[in-house]
Amino acid sequence: MKILVVGAGAVGGYFGARLAQTGRDVTFLVRPARAAQLQRDGLQILSPHGNLTFKPQTITAQEIHETYDLVLLSVKSLAIDRAIADMKPAIGPETMIYPVLNGMRHLDTLSRVFGERAVLGGVCMVSTDIDEQGRIVQLHETQKLVYGERSGEITPRIKALDEAISNAGFDTELSPGIMQAMWQKWVFIATLGLVTCLLNGSIGEINTAPGGEATALQCLDECVAIADASGFPIPQPFLDQIKPYYTAKVSKLTSSMFRDMQRGASVEAEAILGDLLKHGQSHQLKTPLLQAGCVRMRVYQNSRSAS
Known part of the structure; x- marks a missing residue:
């Protein structure tokens, strides 16, 4: 081939x-x-x-x-x-x-x-x-x-x-079931990107701050709700598998989007977060943290364009 x-x-x-x-x-x-x-x-x-x-x-x-x-x-x-x-x-x-x-x-x-x-x-x-x-x-x-x-x-x-x-x-x-697999990965990376970019730190840094873990899990809940409403419900075993990634107290894990932002590079915010937000809005879902994360990344992208 x-x-x-x-x-x-x-x-x-x-x-x-x-x-x-x-x-x-x-x-x-x-x-x-x-x-x-x-x-x-x-x-x-x-x-x-x-x-x-x-x-x-x-x-x-x-x-x-x-x-x-x-x-x-x-x-x-x-x-x-x-x-x-x-x-x-x-x-x-x-x-x-x-x-x-x-x-x-x-x-x-x-x-x-x-x-x-x-x-x-x-x-x-x-x-x-x-x-x-x-x-x-x-x-x-x-x-x-x-x-x-x-x-x-x-x-x-x-x-x-x-x-x-x-x-x-x-x-x-x-x-x-590749479409289901794609949605599951999307939920995983969108949550990681949202948590690290919105809260400006690694998973470990976020979870050692008061309220950090609860906020990370709320980000996950919002992304999961969009997948569910879009006809691709996230199975519980998959959720059990990925939750520890967002709640670890000792972790240097960050998203590629966060690392790109730290370098001052362009980010895939619209493909990862913006498009997910559109899906949520089409189902009349309230996802305040995802919306805040999108605005945060759009402000960043605009600042790059202006400089």
Whole structure:
């Protein structure tokens, strides 16, 4: 299977490198400057599962002259329009587009351009960042890709995808309920982003402050209520699994959105929090903490634009 990874950043770079390391046919779609840097320094990964440095196969948008079987789309939501324009020549009638972006609204964006059938559902579970030297650093041992047809069908093509990317040094799961899985991840990351950005600290710092834990759990309740109202109720076992992440007294855990804000970078606030708020409003739900978090991040984004 010919795989095109769109974006060689913290997520796409990590999973693409693992796939390439195990002999898959992987090409990275990157900008010319990034292509030159990767050929000079290599793609470097620091991971509890083993470090890796290699020179990947890269291509720029202008160099695409054939289509691919699978496109792993791993850019941030803020870059999706440009990514779509760059990857268009790589999409054929049988190409599967496997997006691992945060939130849900990218599914509609991609389907409008490429058609419903082309776009799979996907969940990525990994915590990675890029350090000052441009290396991809894995912050936690979890590393998993989940994928499936949005209809829930187990089709020949999704079986082929499963076979192509399984046993590549990370966990994989072919899911007949990928939309539910996407909602569950959305609730998890939205709550973490809301708690850490609104309260301006790590989970441990928040929970050692009076009222911190109660506020964190109220954030979770609001996000869960939106999922429930939208037809994707969050199962109790999943809630039992994620609650400790928000209530730990000794924890340095933060969200990627919080880390981006600390660096003064753009944040995915609208895709993660803003779109969730819209879903809640469509069901007439009152979610004051989520609304406050959205306003907080919009003020931040506006301040970046003004500076």
